[in-house]
Each structure stands twice: as C-alpha cells, then as structure tokens.
Amino acid sequence: MSIDRRKLLQGGAALAAGAVLTSPFIRPAMAQTGGMTFTPEEGASLRLLRWVPFVKGEEEAWNANTAAFTKATGVEVRIDQESWEDVRPKAAVAANVGSGPDMVMSWFDDPFQYPDKLVDVTDLCTMLGEKNGGWYDGLRAYGEQDGKFISTPLCAIGNAVCYRESHMKAAGFDEFPKDTEGFLALCTALKEKGTPAGFPFGKAVGDGNNFAHWLLWSHGGQTVNEAGEVAINSPETAAAIEYAKKLYAVFVPGTESWLDINNNRAFLSGDISLTANGVSLYYAARKEEATKAIAEDLRTGNLPIGPVGKSVELHQTSTISIFQHCKFPNAAKAYLEFMYQPEQMNAWLTGASAYCCQALKGFANNPVWTSNPIHAPYAKASESLRANGYAGKLGPASAGVMADYVLVDMFAEAVTGQRTTEEAIANAERRIARYYR
Amino acid sequence: MPPVPEPRASFWRRFVESRNGLGLLFMLPAAAFLLCFLTYPLGLGVWLGFTDARIGRAGQWIGLENYAWLMDDPVFWLSVFNTLFYTIVASVLKFGLGLWLALLLNRHLPCKNFFRAIILLPWVVPTVLSALAFWWIFDSQFSIISWVLMKWGIISQPINFLGDPWNARLSVMAANVWRGIPFVAISLLAGLQTIPQSLNEAAAIDGATPWQRFRRVTLPLLTPIIAVVMTFSVLFTFTDFQLIYVLTRGGPVNATHLMATLSFQRAIPGGQLGEGAAIAVAMIPFLLAAILFSFFGLQRRKWQQGAD
Numbered sequence: 150m151s152i153d154r155r156k157l158l159q160g161g162a163a164l165a166a167g168a169v170l171t172s173p174f175i176r177p178a179m180a181q182t183g184g185m186t187f188t189p190e191e192g193a194s195l196r197l198l199r200w201v202p203f204v205k206g207e208e209e210a211w212n213a214n215t216a217a218f219t220k221a222t223g224v225e226v227r228i229d230q231e232s233w234e235d236v237r238p239k240a241a242v243a244a245n246v247g248s249g250p251d252m253v254m255s256w257f258d259d260p261f262q263y264p265d266k267l268v269d270v271t272d273l274c275t276m277l278g279e280k281n282g283g284w285y286d287g288l289r290a291y292g293e294q295d296g297k298f299i300s301t302p303l304c305a306i307g308n309a310v311c312y313r314e315s316h317m318k319a320a321g322f323d324e325f326p327k328d329t330e331g332f333l334a335l336c337t338a339l340k341e342k343g344t345p346a347g348f349p350f351g352k353a354v355g356d357g358n359n360f361a362h363w364l365l366w367s368h369g370g371q372t373v374n375e376a377g378e379v380a381i382n383s384p385e386t387a388a389a390i391e392y393a394k395k396l397y398a399v400f401v402p403g404t405e406s407w408l409d410i411n412n413n414r415a416f417l418s419g420d421i422s423l424t425a426n427g428v429s430l431y432y433a434a435r436k437e438e439a440t441k442a443i444a445e446d447l448r449t450g451n452l453p454i455g456p457v458g459k460s461v462e463l464h465q466t467s468t469i470s471i472f473q474h475c476k477f478p479n480a481a482k483a484y485l486e487f488m489y490q491p492e493q494m495n496a497w498l499t500g501a502s503a504y505c506c507q508a509l510k511g512f513a514n515n516p517v518w519t520s521n522p523i524h525a526p527y528a529k530a531s532e533s534l535r536a537n538g539y540a541g542k543l544g545p546a547s548a549g550v551m552a553d554y555v556l557v558d559m560f561a562e563a564v565t566g567q568r569t570t571e572e573a574i575a576n577a578e579r580r581i582a583r584y585y586r
Numbered sequence: 587m588p589p590v591p592e593p594r595a596s597f598w599r600r601f602v603e604s605r606n607g608l609g610l611l612f613m614l615p616a617a618a619f620l621l622c623f624l625t626y627p628l629g630l631g632v633w634l635g636f637t638d639a640r641i642g643r644a645g646q647w648i649g650l651e652n653y654a655w656l657m658d659d660p661v662f663w664l665s666v667f668n669t670l671f672y673t674i675v676a677s678v679l680k681f682g683l684g685l686w687l688a689l690l691l692n693r694h695l696p697c698k699n700f701f702r703a704i705i706l707l708p709w710v711v712p713t714v715l716s717a718l719a720f721w722w723i724f725d726s727q728f729s730i731i732s733w734v735l736m737k738w739g740i741i742s743q744p745i746n747f748l749g750d751p752w753n754a755r756l757s758v759m760a761a762n763v764w765r766g767i768p769f770v771a772i773s774l775l776a777g778l779q780t781i782p783q784s785l786n787e788a789a790a791i792d793g794a795t796p797w798q799r800f801r802r803v804t805l806p807l808l809t810p811i812i813a814v815v816m817t818f819s820v821l822f823t824f825t826d827f828q829l830i831y832v833l834t835r836g837g838p839v840n841a842t843h844l845m846a847t848l849s850f851q852r853a854i855p856g857g858q859l860g861e862g863a864a865i866a867v868a869m870i871p872f873l874l875a876a877i878l879f880s881f882f883g884l885q886r887r888k889w890q891q892g893a894d
Contacts, residue, residue, distance in 0.1 A: 234855065241641040245641075351748075351834070352834070352835035352836060354855075402743065402749065403726025403727065403749040404726075405839065406726055406747070406754065406837060406838050411727075418727065545640055552852075552856035553856045558661075558839055
C-alpha cells in the first residue's frame with residue numbers, strides 16, 4: 150500500500166467537497182460515516198502541545214492530517230510546539246493546574262508522573278490495537294498502567310548504529326557484527342586503522358542515555374527488579390561496565406565530554422567512522438555537498454546483541470495523553486482515532502522518513518522502511534524497545550533516574566577510571582535507591 | 587451661639603498629611619514589589635526544600651530529609667567543591683586581570699576611547715553565544731587551539747579540554763574569566779577616574795615610587811568600589827549557570843557541576859523540585875558569607891585609610 154501526500158490531499162479535498170454539499174449540522178455525522186467510533190462534542194475545539202518537530206516532513210504530515218480532521222469534523226485543533234526538553238515541565242504544570250493544552254505529545258514516562266490527571270483511553274487504545282495488529286510490547290508499556298491505558302503510544306524515535314562501510318571493510322569486516330564481542334573486535338580494528346568509533350559517555354540526554362541503557366541491558370543488568378527494589382548491583386552490571394571500559398579504550402578520545410550533537414559532528418567531519426544516532430545523521434550528511442561522500446558510504450545496523458541474547462534498546466518514546474481538564478474528551482479521542490487511521494498514520498510515518506517508528510504492528514509494512522536500505526534498522530526500533538526503568542514500573546522514579554544521568558554517570562565514572570567498577574555500581578545503587586525510596 | 591466644633595479631619599486625611607503616613611504610602615509600591623518578587627519566591631524556595639515536591643505535584647513536609655540526603659551525596663559535595671573552586675579562582679583572576687586592565691586603560695593611550703569600548707565586548711555578548719563559541723574552541727575534535735598546536739607540531743593529538751576533569755574545570759573557568767574581566771575592568775576604571783590627580787602628584791613630589799603611590803594612594807581610595815565590584819563578581823560567578831550548561835552540562839562525570847546546574851538538573855528535568863530547591867537553598871549561606879565579607883571586611887574605613 151502506498152499513500153503519498155497527493156493522495157492524502159485528494160482525500161482531504163473529497164471530504165471537504167462532501168462537507169460543502171451537506172448542511173453544517175450533519176458534519177459530525179459525516180465523520181461517523183468514515184468509520185469513526187468517537188463523535189466529537191458540539192462546538193468542540195482542541196489544543197495539542199507537542200515537541201518541536203525534528204523532521205520537516207513529519208510536521209507537514211501531522212499538520213495536514215490535523216487539517217483533514219478539522220475539515221471532516223469541524224473541530225479546530227490548535228497545535229503548540231515546545232522544545233523537547235520543555236514539554237515535560239509544561240505538561241506537568243498543565244496537569245496539576247488543570248488548564249492549558251487539552252492533549253500533550255510527551256516523552257518517556259511523563260504520563261506516569263500524573264496518571265490520575267489523564268483521561269482513561271483504554272477504549273480507544275484497545276480498539277486501535279485490535280484494528281491495527283496490536284501494540285508493540287515496549288510501547289504499550291509506555292501507555293498502560295495497571296491494565297488501563299492512560300496514554301496513547303505514538304512512536305519510537307529509532308536509534309541505530311551508523312557506520313562507514315569502506316572503513317569497516319578496510320578494518321577487515323565484511324558485514325556488521327551482530328553480537329557484542331564482534332562489535333568490540335570491529336571497534337578495536339577501526340581504532341587500529343585510525344578511523345575509530347565514538348559513543349557519548351557525557352551528558353547527552355538522548356544519545357548518552359540510549360548508549361548507557363543498551364550497555365546495561367544487553368548484558369542482562371537492570372536498575373530495579375519487578376518489585377521495584379534496586380537491583381543494579383549485579384555481576385551483569387559489572388560485566389557491562391567491563392565491556393564499556395574496553396569500548397572506551399578504542400573510542401576516539403574525548404567521548405566523556407560529548408553532548409548530543411558531538412557524535413553527529415565527529416561523524417560528519419570524518420573523525421569517527423561509527424556511532425549510533427537517529428536517521429537524521431544520514432539526512433544531515435546527504436544535505437551538504439561536502440558530506441555527500443560520507444552519506445554514500447554510510448550504512449546502518451542495529452546495536453549488537455549482548456549476552457542477554459536479544460536486541461534490547463531504550464529509544465526515545467513518545468505518547469499522546471488527554472488531560473482530564475479537556476472539555477471535549479470525545480473530540481480528543483476522535484482526533485487520535487482519526488490520526489491513527491491507516492491513511493493518516495501511514496502518511497505521517499512516510500513524512501517522518503524513518504525518524505518515527507510505528508507503535509502499532511499493523512504499520513510495519515509502511516513503504517518508508519523499504520524505500521531506502523538505510524531505513525531498515527530503524528524499522529526494528531519498536532520491537533527492540535524496552536521501557537525505561539526495566540524491570541520495574543514506569544513512574545517519577547524511573548524518570549528521575551534517567552534525568553539525573555545515573556546510568557550515564559556510572560559508566561563514565563568507571564571507564565574514565567574515576568572510580569572502580571564496584572565503586573561506580575555502589576554509587577549508582579545509592580542514587581537509584583534515593584529515587585525508588 | 588456656641589461655636590460649632592470644627593469637624594475632625596477624616597482618618598485618611600490625617601494619615602496622608604502626616605509625614606510618616608505619607609512616607610509609608612510612598613514605600614508601599616516598593617515593598618509590594620519586594621514582597622511579591624523577592625521575599626515570596628525566596629520563601630517558597632526555602633519551603634520547597636523541606637518538602638518532597640515534584641513538578642506537577644504539591645509536596646509533603648519531610649523536614650530535613652532532603653538535606654540529610656545531600657549531606658552524604660558525593661555528587662552534591664563535588665558540586666560544592668566545584669562551585670567554591672570555580673568562584674574563588676575565577677574571581678581572583680578576574681580581579682587581578684581586571685585591575686591590571688583598568689590601570690592600563692587609565693593611562694594616556696592612543697585611541698583610549700576605542701580600547702575602552704571594545705574591552706566591554708565580551709560582557710556585552712549574550713552569555714549563551716559566547717559559551718557556544720567556547721564550546722567550539724574546546725571541542726574534543728575541532729578545537730582551534732588543538733588544531734593550531736598540532737599544526738605547529740607541539741602536540742600530536744587534540745587536547746581533551748572538556749573530557750578530563752581538571753582540563754574541563756580550567757576550561758570553563760577560562761571562559762568565565764574571559765567574560766567577567768570587562769565588568770571588573772570598566773567598573774574599576776570608573777573608580778580610578780574619581781581619584782583626584784593632585785593626590786598622586788603630591789605623593790610623586792614627596793618622592794613616592796610608582797609602586798608606593800599605587801599601594802598607598804590608589805588602592806586605598808579604590809577599596810570601596812573594589813568591594814562593590816567584587817561582591818557582584820563573586821555573586822555572578824557563584825550562581826553561574828549558562829556557561830556550564832552549554833559547555834558541559836556538568837560533565838565529565840559531574841566534574842564541572844556547579845550547585846546551580848545540579849539544582850536545575852535535579853529539579854526541572856529530574857522533576858525533584860524539593861531536592862533542587864534544597865540545593866539552591868544550600869547556596870544561600872555561601873552567598874551571605876561573601877556579601878558579609880565584602881561589606882564588613884573590605885569596606886572598613888580604617889583599612890581604607892591605610893591604618894591597620
């Protein structure tokens with residue numbers, strides 16, 4: 150199935166034409182005829198607070214879908230944007246004060262900070278799941294609390310290894326290694342060839358946390374157990390740290406100071422030949438004349454599988470929540486239902502050009518994943534995604550541990566030799582216990 | 587006919603016409619302003635420090651729990667050390683270099699006004715912008731300093747400015763000093779120009795060496811302004827945030843976390859408002875000490891007049 154913008158616009162135009170022919174009073178009924186379950190309240194209007202888009206096509210598709218919704222139902226939707234780090238405090242205050250945006254597109258554990266301030270969307274999410282092949286487990290965890298959906302999982306922002314094929318071949322590897330041992334061997338060989346790898350050990354909100362969680366989880370470590378008791382102090386964590394030390398030794402120097410942008414920069418300048426990033430790195434390389442050659446040489450792969458035996462990653466995750474102070478909850482649900490309809494959702498995923506990975510399995514065959522081999526590893530993001538704070542529950546504690554860089558610090562302390570492995574674990578244990586008290 | 591008693595002026599009228607009443611009235615706007623925008627936020631901050639408030643959720647009173655936790659939190663103590671080290675070293679450097687610059691600018695130089703104007707530039711540029719420039723200068727791969735030194739063959743690989751704890755501390759201090767010198771220099775220059783030339787001339791006629799003139803005439807007369815300038819400078823440095831946030835976010839491994847950045851990290855992205863507030867409140871004693879020192883230490887009359 151292929152839906153492009155043109156078809157989408159045609160569809161929107163047809164809907165608009167239909168709306169013109171009928172009296173405005175039957176317009177809400179019109180939406181129903183489109184197979185929608187939820188009917189917006191009379192005179193409803195909505196405000197959505199979302200993170201500032203990273204990809205222009207994603208924003209365009211989202212806005213076009215929203216415009217189509219307004220045309221079909223007459224419900225105006227105002228979209229406010231906040232830089233991605235500011236969404237959390239803004240939404241928390243809105244939830245607490247009971248005014249402001251009706252819906253928020255937020256990150257990670259945010260809905261779990263104020264679950265009792267959110268509209269129960271179990272009906273909507275169950276219906277969407279049934280229609281579209283079910284939710285991915287990892288993303289479902291970000292929307293579901295105690296068997297109830299408090300938020301609608303939207304997407305995972307895929308993270309994958311980006312490497313220079315020619316450099317990998319020069320280092321004696323024909324294909325990208327699938328396991329952590331092979332990966333270390335590759336990084337070591339790359340270092341010997343003078344084209345090292347580099348992952349951030351610094352306070353990089355996205356890339357640093359992705360890397361640290363992958364290190365821990367791929368070795369079977371966990372911050373807390375299912376009961377929410379601190380479980381970081383384990384042989385698995387120690388193994389993860391030892392592994393990180395070996396990687397650090399063959400990385401380009403200075404990774405402990407890296408913030409989110411540093412690995413992109415170093416990759417685009419040719420200083421490193423392997424890192425992990427969103428697909429944006431590839432598009433950034435393709436955009437500039439000077440880095441076209443790097444884009445040609447760039448290949449992507451999934452982060453290797455560790456002793457735990459399967460692919461587990463953090464990935465940024467986004468959900469959409471409806472606040473209880475929203476005066477038109479049915480309109481909000483109708484909006485989400487509309488946005489998750491195959492036409493709209495596929496157009497949006499295509500527009501995001503592999504930056505956003507679907508939350509519903511039914512969209513896995515979106516053409517975006519096969520349109521370019523670079524995209525392929527990003528298609529697996531929702532599958533390999535594991536919820537933050539594994540194996541405990543999501544909530545303020547898991548959110549706090551990530552925001553305070555507890556895992557990033559633990560690895561950085563150990564790899565830089567500032568603390569021994571045991572001391573670094575003990576320190577992380579203390580800090581995690583504080584959040585899970 | 588009995589005289590009609592003059593109607594007693596209304597309370598309001600008497601109040602407005604009395605000296606104290608009117609004074610109170612005139613002070614009200616300022617008092618309201620201070621209460622709303624200084625006392626209330628400060629009080630709220632102190633209160634939050636005693637609660638476990640999170641963003642979006644009012645907190646419970648938990649007494650000194652936050653402080654007890656901070657007491658044995660090595661990250662917090664590291665940030666206290668960093669803040670003190672950062673403040674003391676950067677302030678001393680800013681004072682020394684600023685005073686030196688002020689003395690130079692106080693001489694009759696060609697294009698004096700031009701130099702005085704451009705000296706202010708680092709201070710005029712928004713901190714975030716200059717911090718971004720320094721971010722590039724200190725980049726672990728693209729640093730211009732490393733590049734030049736490598737071109738000259740002095741070093742073989744880039745200097746790890748922001749990756750090594752001590753390098754990172756010195757790097758952020760260098761950026762802070764660069765930014766802070768103009769403020770000190772221009773303020774001290776203003777102070778220098780208020781010193782009557784005749785005093786210096788008199789001392790010179792009496793045979794004082796330039797050093798003696800500086801030590802016995804210029805410096806004592808400059809002390810009041812030094813006290814004010816350095817109080818401000820110390821306060822700005824102690825509460826610095828933007829520079830660190832842009833350059834390192836407190837890394838590597840918290841080696842450059844100042845109390846202000848740690849407070850932000852825990853309170854806003856981390857959502858632990860109570861703990862963040864407690865860290866911010868923990869800054870108050872240090873700030874008070876700095877202010878008290880400058881007011882009672884540096885502004886002592888006797889010391890200014892040269893008598894010990």
